[in-house]
Amino acid sequence: MNTKYYDLINQTFYFPQEEFTLNKDNLQFHGIDLMKLVEQYGTPLKFTYLPKISDNINKAKMWFRNAMEKHNYEAKYYYCYCTKSSHFEFILNEALKNNIHIETSSAFDIDIVEKLMEDGKINKNTFVVCNGFKRDQYVINIARLINNGHKNTIPVIDNYEELDLLQEQIEGKFKIGIRIAAEEEPKFEFYTSRLGIGYKDIVPFYRKQIQDNKKVELKMLHFFINAGIRDTAYYWNELLKCMKVYIALKKECPTLDSLNIGGGFPIKNSLAFDYDYQYMVDEILNQIKIACDEADVPVPHIFTEFGSFTVGESGGALYQVLYQKKQNDRENWNMIDSSFITTLPDTWAINKRFVMLAVNRWNETYERVLLGGLTCDGDDYYNSEQHMNAVYLPKYNKEKPLYIGFFNTGAYQETIGGFGGLHHCILPQPKHILIDKDKNGIFATEVFSEQQKAEDVLEILGYYKK
Known part of the structure; x- marks a missing residue:
């Protein structure tokens, strides 16, 4: 019987795909081991994979070049x-x-x-x-x-x-x-x-x-x-x-x-x-x-x-499932360590869909869940209204941390969410890293911005004066 999370994804979609592959039990994005990013930088984590920007630009140029030649x-x-x-x-x-x-x-x-x-x-x-x-x-x-x-x-x-x-x-x-x-x-x-x-x-x-x-x-x-x-x-x-x-x-x-x-x-x-x-x-x-x-x-x-075509597919966000709340006999709420309203505002504002996948534990059984953010707002969630299908993830186990990723989030989310500013319930802005690739195919990462500290937020609010 096919009961593993991998089986679910494999029988529902064509998998693996160009940018999504597996390394044993863990998800890779363009060959990047996402669990290594989690282990190095923690969560919540925003990242930008820079080579994808040039890749999409050159694809578009090729499509127009081909069409112009075809139609003289x-x-x-x-x-x-x-x-x-x-x-x-x-x-x-x-x-x-x-x-x-x-x-x-x-x-x-x-x-x-x-x-x-x-x-x-x-x-x-x-x-x-x-x-x-x-x-x-x-x-x-x-x-x-x-x-x-x-x-x-x-x-x-x-x-x-x-x-x-x-x-x-x-x-x-x-x-x-x-x-x-x-x-x-x-x-x-x-x-x-x-x-x-x-x-x-x-x-x-x-x-x-x-x-x-x-x-x-x-x-x-x-x-x-x-x-x-x-x-x-x-x-x-x-x-x-x-x-x-x-x-x-x-x-x-x-x-x-x-x-x-x-x-x-x-x-x-x-x-x-x-x-x-x-x-x-x-x-x-x-x-x-x-x-x-x-x-x-x-x-x-x-x-x-x-705009979105240039930068959207370069971005991603990684979260940890902190806890599961069983609110009734049918609804399991997986609570992430951030907020959708603040870090992926389009999921809240316009029910925008992003690719969402588990980062680890692909060879374990799955369950249907709802994803909830940390703010006190009733609209801070992600479910089948935004997602293409019902949301399924590996079963929650407090002894085995579960990480999830949202992908192709590189357009608009930082500016709409208010990068460097105040966020709902003053939850901190996540750490943001940049990922590049050299001529030899070696990945290199650097921190663009650290996670907000209390001092950063209180200064904006006027409690600390420069």
């Missing part, structure tokens, strides 16, 4: 990283090894860009695509970047007033893009994105404010789908509507030459995850080329803005 698509492809997914220096340092570009969303992003330029990580050939609603400081910072000579900065116009605000601050001619306010999926509570300018209003806006404006050069149309790039009738319909706008605009605006297909690729959230990236890239470029050929206009350069 005579234009260029530019990979942009959305800094909002994770602003950490170690993330940008790894991503920028791969000749990519940057997408920003707020004022402080520009300060990061300037620091990267100062350090020689990016140069004047690097495109900086400035998205988002632009308040005064964001406009000032964008203007400073352009006025200091970074001509490949492209502010994307989100509303009718932004162009005037930018012109007041920027000296000389500059490039711009326009963001389309795409229609949302039918299940959304509203019909049209709050960001951008409506499909029907873009050409009139161009005629009124840009066509005869000697100071502005329109280069880019920005198309963003909130649900991401997915093989759905909704996505293809919105892409075709976007192409109609692009073609109409291109026929009146010779300088327009780029299409930014914002909205990212999905990342793996279950061992059952299945997504054909190459097919999607092929079909996107095919649809764009067909539309342009029929209208007799050149195909646009393609920009993508991948």
